Amino acid sequence: MSEPILSTKLYVGIWATLICLTVITASVAFVDLGPFNTVVALVIATLKALLVVLFFMHVKYASEKLTKMVIIATLFWLLILLFLSLADYGTRAMTRT
């Protein structure tokens, strides 16, 4: 195992950012943004996931080909899940008319 590359300061900073984003998510939930309710919640959630993956899971500094392959495959599989589910949700209205 390689030694930790990141400073404690950065870790604490990321952690503080994550907490801030959680607070924002919670407060935004009390404001009605209409159709953007879900959009905003998902954007913040994605941002948080990105921070965790890049820094806490050291992916930003990964040089291993295998690690990169795993990340690309995971994202691709997530796209399959979203895309093919939307093939159903996106066309249901068409069926009913």
Place this chain on the structure above:
Amino acid sequence: MASTAIPVEREHYLNTDYGIRSWLFTTDHKRIALLYLVTITVFFFIGGFFALLIRLELLTPAGDLVLADTYNKLFTMHGQVMIFFFLIPSIPAVLGNFLVPMMVGAKDLAFPRINLLSWYLLVAAGIVMLHTIITGGVDSGWTFYTPFSTAFSNTKVIEAGLAIFIAGFSSILTGLNFVVTIHRMRAPGLTWSRLPLFIWAHYATSIIQLLGTPVLAITLLLVVFERAFHLGIFDPTRGGDPLLFQHLFWFYSHPAVYIMILPAMGVVAEIIPCFSRKRIFGYSAVAMSSIAIAVFGFLVWAHHMFVAGISLYSAMIFSILSYLVAVPSAIKVFNWTATMYKGSIHFDTPMLYAMGFIGLFTMGGLTGLFLAALGIDVHVTDTYFVIAHFHYIMVGGAVMGYLGGLHFWWPKISGRLYPEWLGKFAALTVFLGFNLTFFPQFILGYLGMPRRYWEYPPEFQVLNVLSTAGSTILAVGYVLPMIYFLWSMRYGKIADANPWGAAGLEWKTASPPPTDNFREIPEVSWEAYNYDEIPAPAEVPVGR
């Protein structure tokens, strides 16, 4: 506490250390494989017990043996135990654990302690599942469909969900270990194109375990949250969508079928060349078809939902994509058959299982195409046709492969030979019992008998009696190997390093292998399945 009395050349993984601690704290992949073997055998017989109760209830048209509610619990727990506690871990965690490091010429898996952890997770999950069973059971069907599971069932849904959640982590860790081991720990000279097809199959399986299982884990957690805290995720009265559950559930649970069948295909790809004394026909096509099945397997899930209310357009897309999976599956079947063509075929026990696998898998696969066709699927959805189809894949395919592999590598695992005539007898019993159990169910389903009912119209009785009779024969076929395997560990003839004259690194070390697998790390300079260079065993191993 290594014994000093045993000379080094006779020391192996079973006799280096003794006592319960040496097993519970072992990090040796071979010992962990045996721990798995014992664990899943227990669950196989628990699940099998439920199956026999189901068949006994269906012996007569009236619901007279158990109550309707009890019947619901029986088929639910039969499914959950067999799928999550037997089939998913069966070949990967037992044979894969034992063989993957040996086949790639490594001393152990990449993460031996994580390997042990994965066994403990399965045991923990199994204890939770047993507790669920003993304290009242669960009746949601193994599929946990909402809103029944979250809003209406008054059985132990949360506990069963958590048991499967934990078992999922065991599966993920096994997959992770295999991927890293296959990438990183191959012996010098063992290139990707020289890997045994068993390894390719396990690589493909690991991809599914790693990428699919987390989705199931999250889905089950959502069910638990909705049931416990009344969140509106799947419940339409609270703004949720019940079909979202089915999408998420089948995104894992359809590929999960390939977690069960791909390793069995890997086993068959090892057995067929060995007992045909020929190199496998179309090595790279068979290897790539494993990967293709793993990828295509993720594109077809909504064929479980054709009548559930998904849009017609997506149903058509999923129907076409489902046909795609048949292509790599057929490549495998044709290539195994072509391997046998003009081979010197020996009908030993493992070969009987492998040939049984090819026939039963083909029937299961082809009826899968019936179900992928929208028109026929509407007619047979939720009938015994579906039950027969997936049992041909999961029992006729995966369990036949598992038993074939267990017989093939038993001399390596135990250092002993099992009685060959009993082995052949059991293999034929399993084949006959299986077909008698499940073939009538194809007809029953096509005639319209629905699944998951504890009584049925009297005109279906003859076929149901046949099926129940078959299940008792099948049970005998499953109990026999357990008895003679145990017998052979003490009384079986001693096996030499390579009793079948098989190719592959695992046969180049002693039986049973030493703790480090190889006395020195092998260097590979030959292609896989070089049967033209390996002489058939001169001394016939087990009374051919």
